[in-house]
Amino acid sequence: MKAFYEKYRHGVPVILYGIVYLIWFFLLEQRRETDIMLVHMNLDDYIPFCEVFVVPYLLWFLYVPAVLLYLFFHDRDDYWKNAVFLCAGMTVFLIISTFIPNGHHLRLRTFPRDNLFTRLIGLLWKADTATNLFPSIHVFNSLGAHFAVINNEKLSKNRLVRTGSFVLCTSIILSTVLIKQHSVFDVLTAFIMAAVMYSAVYSFDLVTLWRYRARYQLARRGRKRIIRP
Secondary structure, X not given: OHXXXXXXXXXXXXXXXXXXXXXXXXXXXHOOOOOOEEOOOHHHHHOOOOHHHHHHHHHHHHXXXXXXXXXXXXXXXXXXXXXXXXXXXHXXXXXXXXXXXXXXXXXXXXXXXXXXXXXXXXXXXXXXXXXXXXXOHHHHHHHXXXXXXXXXXXXXXXXXXXXXXXXXXXXXXXXXXXXXXXXXXXXXXXXXXXXXXXXXXXXOOHHHHHHHHHHHHHHHHHHHHHHOO
C-alpha cells in the first residue's frame, strides 16, 4: 500500500482540488442573483446556431481528463505543469463568478429543428445554467490540454495525436459559441488567461522551478535533522 501511494501520490492534490471545485461550482449554479452582469458582444448576434457542435462540446469531458491522465502515468513533470495550468485557471474562474455574478440571454427560445443534437443541447441547458460564464473553462481547459500535448516530448512527435488534438481543441472552442453556451467575450477572456498561464507554466517554466525549490528545501531540512544531536 505504501509503495502504491508513493508511486501515485502526485494525483492526490488534483483529486482534492477537483472535489473543492465541484462543490464551489455547484453552489454558484444554485445561486439566484437578480442583479447580474449580462455578457454580450455584437459579434454574438451574427454567429449562427449549429446544433451538431454539441458533439465536440461534450467530447471536452473526455479530452481534458484523457490528456491529464496520460501525463499522470507517463510524464510526472508535464503532469504537474498541466495540472497547475488547469487548476489556476479554474480558480480564477470561480473567484470571478463568485464576486461578479454574470449570465447571458443568447439561448434560443425554441429550436429550429428537432433532432438528436438539439435534444442533447436541451438536456445540457437544463443541467448547466446560462450563468458563470467567463472566462470560459471549456475554452481555457481545451487550450491547456492542447498546450500539454504539443509541449510533451513524446506526444508532440506523434503527428496524428498532435493534429487530432488541434482539431478537437478548435472544434470545442467553436462549439461554445455555435451552440450558444458562451459569448465571444467568454472565449476572448479565456484566451487571454491561457496566454498568461502559458507564459508562466511553459515559457518561464515556473512550475518546475517551484518543484525543484520545494525539493531543495525538504532535502535541506532533512540534512539539518540528521546533523542535530
